[in-house]
Amino acid sequence: MTDDVFDRVIARITLNRHADPATSYVARLTAKGRAKIAQKLGEEAVETVIAAMGKDRGEIVGEATDLMFHLAVLLVDAGLSFDDIRAELERREGVSGIAEKASRKV
Numbered sequence: 744m745t746d747d748v749f750d751r752v753i754a755r756i757t758l759n760r761h762a763d764p765a766t767s768y769v770a771r772l773t774a775k776g777r778a779k780i781a782q783k784l785g786e787e788a789v790e791t792v793i794a795a796m797g798k799d800r801g802e803i804v805g806e807a808t809d810l811m812f813h814l815a816v817l818l819v820d821a822g823l824s825f826d827d828i829r830a831e832l833e834r835r836e837g838v839s840g841i842a843e844k845a846s847r848k849v
């Protein structure tokens with residue numbers, strides 16, 4: 744078993760996708776389809792934004808964790824994982840966002 748909790752959660756989501764929706768939240772949400780997963784992710788993003796406007800670090804951590812968990816459900820539904828995000832972050836590493844934007848044609 745990997746010692747990276749992000750990888751373990753991805754593995755658990757992959758296993759639970761086809762579990763019993765009566766006992767698995769992942770199975771229940773996945774059965775509702777990509778649009779519902781995406782909607783849920785959007786809701787968690789808004790809740791994270793609202794938490795960020797406050798000063799309660801625990802609230803921000805809780806909402807951000809909900810956000811990351813629902814992002815993981817969406818990634819798995821799309822056949823992806825945090826490995827794909829890690830690879831893209833590594834590709835972008837060291838490239839300034841200002842310089843990258845300036846290099847775009849339009």
Ligand SMILES: N=c1c2ncn([C@@H]3O[C@H](COP(=O)(O)OP(=O)(O)OP(=O)(O)O)[C@@H](O)[C@H]3O)c2ncn1[C@@H]1O[C@H](COP(=O)(O)O)[C@@H](O)[C@H]1O
Pocket residue numbers: 752755756759766767768769770808809812
């Ligand atoms: N990390 C999480 C996790 N974080 C949040 N949640 C659930 O996400 C749901 C969303 O919470 P909300 O209050 O926003 O939503 P809601 O209560 O469904 O509200 P509505 O959308 O119905 O209005 C809640 O049921 C939370 O318990 C999670 N459910 C599961 N996991 C991980 O996924 C694994 C598999 O979960 P199951 O598939 O449920 O066994 C678990 O062992 C955990 O490791």
